[in-house]
Amino acid sequence: MSSNANQPDAQFLARFAQAWNDHDIDALxxxxxxxxxxxxxxxxxxxxxxxxxxxxxxxxFMAAWGAFPDAAWVDGDHWVHGDRGVSESTFKGTAADGSRVEARMVDVFTFKDGRIAVKNAFRKNRPALAKAG
Known part of the structure; x- marks a missing residue:
């Protein structure tokens, strides 16, 4: 496990989530x-x-934005306990065919040396929503 000075916290995960919403691969x-x-x-x-x-x-990571160019993760909550963390949010995105996804999800993280070693994503298996408009 990482030392406390190098240990990710909830704000670390909030910044990670913001990089997703900014579609900033280098930041991620x-x-x-x-x-x-x-x-x-x-x-x-x-x-x-x-x-x-x-x-x-x-x-x-880039494939997510390719599948859903307007992808957004909203209403995020983040927790860290030791070398593990969780982010809970609502994923929203529109596929190329116009169908929309809006579903709750979680990411489960394992940290190593102050960074994310494993990101394991889970999302509710909800049917696609009707095309907007």
Missing amino acids: MGFMSDDCVFHAVAGPDALGKSFVGRDQVREG
């Missing part, structure tokens, strides 16, 4: 450890699709 990657892993909300495996290492994690 600044929060991630060198050996980071991202388990996406969907994919072929029990953990969804896993992205391992900085290059793959960057690709996985």
Whole structure:
């Protein structure tokens, strides 16, 4: 576990969430450890699709914005306990076909040396909403 001086807190996760809403990949990657892993909300495996290492994690993060160019994570709450953390929010986004997603979700984090080593994303499996308009 990290020392207290280097330990992420709820504000750390709030800044990470803001980088998602800003669609700022460089800022996001600044929060991630060198050996980071991202388990996406969907994919072929029990953990969804896993992205391992900085290059793959960057690709996985950018894929979220590719699928939902207006992606936003709102109403966030963040908790940290030791080397684990949780962010709870509502994901909102519009896919290329105009269908919309709005669902509660959580990210479960594991920290290492003051950065995010694992981001494991979970989202409610809600049917797509009707196209706007």
